[in-house]
Amino acid sequence: MAGQKESVTVAKPRLPHWFVVFFVPISLTLLFISYFNPAILPYQHLGLFGDFLRYIVKQQTFLFCLVAFTCFTHITESLYCLILTRRYNLNLLDTISWFILVFVYGFFCLKYLKPIKEKST
Numbered sequence: 001m002a003g004q005k006e007s008v009t010v011a012k013p014r015l016p017h018w019f020v021v022f023f024v025p026i027s028l029t030l031l032f033i034s035y036f037n038p039a040i041l042p043y044q045h046l047g048l049f050g051d052f053l054r055y056i057v058k059q060q061t062f063l064f065c066l067v068a069f070t071c072f073t074h075i076t077e078s079l080y081c082l083i084l085t086r087r088y089n090l091n092l093l094d095t096i097s098w099f100i101l102v103f104v105y106g107f108f109c110l111k112y113l114k115p116i117k118e119k120s121t
Contacts, residue, residue, distance in 0.1 A: 010088050010115055013097035016108035024105050028070065035067045077110055078103040084113050 015021050030053065033041060038057040043050035056063050081102040085095040101109040 010085075010090060010094075010113060013094065013101050013109070014112055015101070016105055016112075020105060020108045024108070028104075031067060031070060035063050074103055074106055077106050081110060081113060088113075088115065 030041070034053050034057050041050075041053060041057075043054045046053065056066070078099055081098050082095065085098055090098070098109075098113055102113070
């Protein structure tokens with residue numbers, strides 16, 4: 001049938017390297033907390049990273065740009081993921097799984113969303 005898309009074999013959604021799994025959500029959480037409620041961060045217990053966060057919080061313009069850029073890139077990557085999953089004709093569950101993974105981890109997961117090449121025998 002000419003009207004139907006052919007289904008493409010794509011790897012199942014998977015998490016990136018363990019370091020990224022921990023680093024990205026913690027970094028995003030600290031970034032958003034430092035922008036929206038910086039008083040609750042324990043700067044003194046974070047060592048050099050705490051000093052860096054304190055400096056970032058004092059630079060409100062830079063912090064706003066960093067938060068805006070982070071939101072924009074993660075949303076853009078997620079929308080691109082939706083385009084790819086529709087192009088590859090994936091089912092709804094796989095599409096949602098890919099969308100959530102790419103929204104949280106960004107290009108670290110997006111690089112796995114590609115067709116699997118069939119091995120010729």
